[in-house]
Amino acid sequence: MLHARPCGGRCGPSKRRGRQGRGRRRACGDRRRRAPPYERIMNDLLGQIRSGELPAGARLPSEAALAETYSVARGTVRRAVRELETAGHVEARHGVGRFVRFSS
Structure with missing residues (x-):
């Protein structure tokens, strides 16, 4: 169903399930990608x-x-720190903790 909005109706109907007020509603034109928490x-x-x-x-x-x-x-934190380890900014020392590398 198309509606008169800037997106031309491509955003689709709101995603509602169950009782009124529950579920996630997407604002028209809100298609920007937010970075994941990690x-x-x-x-x-x-x-x-x-x-x-x-x-x-x-x-x-x-x-x-x-x-x-x-x-x-x-x-989520573990994934973020693992990505920093993979990129070489952080190093893990078993049983001690994670430390900022000197070559960063």
Whole structure:
């Protein structure tokens, strides 16, 4: 069904299930991609590393502390930190923690 909106009706009907007010409604034209939570955390930590807030050799906060700070699950934090490890910005020391690498 088309409607008179900027998107030309391509956004489709609202996604409602169950009782009134439940479910997710998508605003017309709201098709911008938001970065997943792990990417936002990763980019924030990378910004702190690059700005010197987290200097080389500094220990990253625990997964639990980061999860509480960003109000996300620990698995989300784990993925963000793993991406930083893969990119070479952070190194894990078994049984000790994760640290900012000197070569960042």
